Amino acid sequence: MPRILESIGCPFCGCSCDDIRVTVSDDGNTILEVENACSIGSEIFLNASRTNRITRPRLRQPDGTMREITYEEAIDITARAIIRAKKPLMFGFGSTTSESQAAAARVMELGGGVLDNCASICHGPSLMAVFDNGYPTCTLGEVKNRADVIVYWGANPIHAHPRHMSRYAIYPLGFFTENGHLRRTVIVIDPRKTDTANIADYHLQIKPGRDYELFNAFRMAVQGFEDEIFETVSGIPRQMILEVSTILKQAKFGVIFFGMGLTHTDGRNHNVDIAISLVRDLNSSSKWSIMAMRGHYNVAGPNIVWSWTFGFPYCLDLTRKTHAHMNPGETSSVDLAMRDEVDLFINIGTDAAAHFPIEAVRHLKKNFWICIDPHVSMAAEIADLHIPVGIAGVEVPGIVYRMDNVPIQFRSVISPPDGVLSDEEVLLRIADRLEERTGSRYGIPDSEKAGQNTNGYRSATG
Ligand code: SF4
Incomplete structure (x- = not known):
């Protein structure tokens, strides 16, 4: 008899929906049906196939081919590479569990490297x-x-x-919002006429990169300086700004959800800064909140886990043995790569080869590149060492932090292929190996850090 599993978490986007129903074959090996998930979420489960999976680590050979090795060998090679590297960088973690994020913190604290996550290129x-x-x-x-x-x-x-709109924000009937979308006003501010803009009550088609000025105009309207607002701000007529600001002021409970349209356009953190100030202004007359639309299902996790471990959420330089140091621009992954400072790269729970600028990838590829990932992603395709792991949220259980920083326990629905470890297990074994090899629980002595040469195969395996 097939088994039906309820309240399963979806390991894809920052909504981290935990109401998925999954039907599994009676032998527990195959996912037959997925309910409640959107089409992307359904595909995550239905494509978690046991066939055509890489189930053993693979090491690139001098002739460019990949040779299967054991997990033991892969863990040893990784530990030795970390010991030798002067500035190893471990990056990713948007798509894995918080248990792995904590294990990675132990590895890089011992290894004395840089620990960074996807916030570095999204909501940093x-x-x-x-x-x-x-x-x-x-x-x-x-x-x-x-x-x-x-x-x-x-x-x-x-x-x-x-499912952000259908599960949380617009359509659901809530305790004080029993009329659902009928009593909600939706305002979209975007330079493009997106599908979300098409269903909104108001679409303010702002000029690209002019967000700060429009926030400023809203702040002026909210604070009573309507007469001093220009006729047009950021492409939006003054009359529209006043009409929308009246809606904002009269809200019983309003929320600004902001995405990378704010964080990756001119202004960046200053856009978010003034958005927070607008929310503070609005709270003098009504109740308002703000929330980042975090991309992956656990991209908020490393920010939380590393903040309680080291005091900083991302771009953590742990090369100074005494304390963690964070300074985006200096200790951020892409900047380190562009300055060619990294001599070992470990990609985990993301695909840096697909998302970093090509120049950064070229620099990182000069040295040994390790990819810890269930799939043959671009990062795995160009890796010198690929360590396959179970799929978090499908084959591996764990804690994830939803976009609102609420922790949710994800369960596994099937087990990973025989012999395949979770990324947490791989990382903990690498940490143990670092301790064994260096005889120290307090980090690798500087004398051990010879640095990688540009031939990753020889330096890591020799
Ligand atoms: S909205 Fe996101 S978390 Fe929810 S089912 Fe779809 S992909 Fe999964």
Whole structure:
């Protein structure tokens, strides 16, 4: 008899939906049906096939081919590479569990390298703004039950977070929002006429890169300086700004959801900073919150886990044995790669080869490149060492942090192929090997760090 599993978490986008129903074959090996998930989420489960999977680590040979090796060998090679490297960089973690993120912290603290996550290339500017200006936020449950005005600024959830509107923000009937979307006002601020803009009550088609000025105009309107607003700001007529600001002020409970349209356009962290200030202004007359539309299902996780471990959420330089150091621009992955400072790269729970600028990838590829990933992604395709692992959220259980920083326990629905480890197990064994090889629980002595040469195969395996 097939088994039906309820309340399963979806390991794809930052909505981290935990109401998925999955039907599994009676031998527990095959996922037969997925309910409640959007089409992207369904595909994650239905494509978690046992066939055509890489089930053993593979090491690139001098002739360019890959040879299967054991996990023991892969762990040993990785530990030795970390010991030799002067500045190893471990990057990713948007698509894995918080247990792995904690294990990675142990590895890089011992290894004395740089630990970074996907925020470095997505919502890092949001985190910097939060440092400066606070974070008046809420949970998605509060949004569902209370919010009557929703602003999507620089975000297109219909495509990037397909159930955000139906599960949390617009359509669900909540405790104080029993009429669902009928009593909610949706405002989209985006230079493009997106599908989300098409269903909004108001679409303000802002000029690209002019977000800061429009936030400023809203702040002026909210603070009573309407007469001093220019006739047009960022391409939006003054009359429209005043009409929308009246809606903002009269909201019972409003939320600004912002995406990478704010963090990756001119202004970056300053855009988010002034968005937070607008929310603070609005809170003098009504109740408002703000929330980043985090991309992956656990991209918020490393920010939380590493903040409680080291005091910083991303771009962690752990090469100074005494303390962690964070300075985006100096210790951020892409900047380190572009300056050619990294002599060992470990990709995990993401695909840096697909998302980094090509010049950064070229620099990183000069040295040994390790990829810890269930799939043959681009990062795995160009890796010198590929260590396959179980698929988090499908084959491996663990904690994930939803976009509102609420932790959720994800369960596994099938087991990984025989002999395949989780990335947490791989990382913990690498940490143990580092301790064994160096005889130290307090990090690798500088004398051991000879540095990699540009021939990764020889330096890591020789
Ligand atoms: S909205 Fe996101 S988390 Fe929810 S089912 Fe779709 S992909 Fe999965």
